[in-house]
Amino acid sequence: MRVSRERAAANRERIIDAASALFRANGFGGIGVADIMKAADLTHGGFYGHFESKDDLVAQASKRAMARAATNWGNVVAQNPEKPLAALLKHYLSSRHRDDPGRGCAFAALSADAARSRRPVRDAFAEGLEPLIDILTKAIPGRSKAARRRQALATLSELIGAVILSRAVRGAPLSDEFLDAAKRDLLAAGEDGP
Secondary structure, rough: OOHHHHHHHHHHHHHHHHHHHHHHOOOOOEEEEEEEEHHOOOOOOHHHHHOOOOOHHHHHHHHHHHHHHHHHHHHHHHOOOOOOHHHHHHOOOOOOHHOOOHHOOOHHHHHHHHHHOOHHHHHHHHHHHHHHHHHHHOOOOOOOOOHHHHHHHEEEEEEHHHHHHHHHOOOOOOHHHHHHHHHHHHHHHHOOOO
C-alpha cells in the first residue's frame, strides 16, 4: 500500500522526534535503527525511505533537539526579562535537567559523540550552538558585544560541563555540588559583568 506524502512527512517527523530523545538518552552508538523505528511505531524496513543513513538521521535529530533548545531558552528569557541570565541558569542547572537526558540538552548529552562523528553531525552541532550563544550574549550584562560574546562562550562551556559532570556522578552528593557551584559562579560573573 502506498503512503501519501502527508503521511510520509508525518512518519519522518515521528522518526526524528523518537531518535532525538533516544540519542540524548543513549548516545549515537547506544541505540540502533530498529529501536528508533520501534519507538516511532514504524517498521524497520521503512527507515531508508526517509533517510540516507543513520548518520543522516543523527544530524537531523540533533538539529531538531538544538532548535527546540533555542526555542526553550528564548521562552525562558522572554518570561524573565528582568533577570534573564539567572532564569537560564536556574532552568539549565537543575536536577530535573540532569536526571532526564532524553529530554534535555543535546550538547550535554552528545558532545563527546559528536566530536567522533562525521562532518555533517559536527556541522549541525556548530550551527546549533549559535542561537544559544546569541541568547546568552543578549542576557549577559556589559557594554561591548565582543566581551559579552566571550562571556557567553565561557558561560555555555561551564553550563554544559557542569551538567555532564553532574550526570557522571549522579546519585553522589558531588552531583548536586557541580550544579550549585556552576550556578553560583555564573551568577557572580553575570553580576560583575564582562
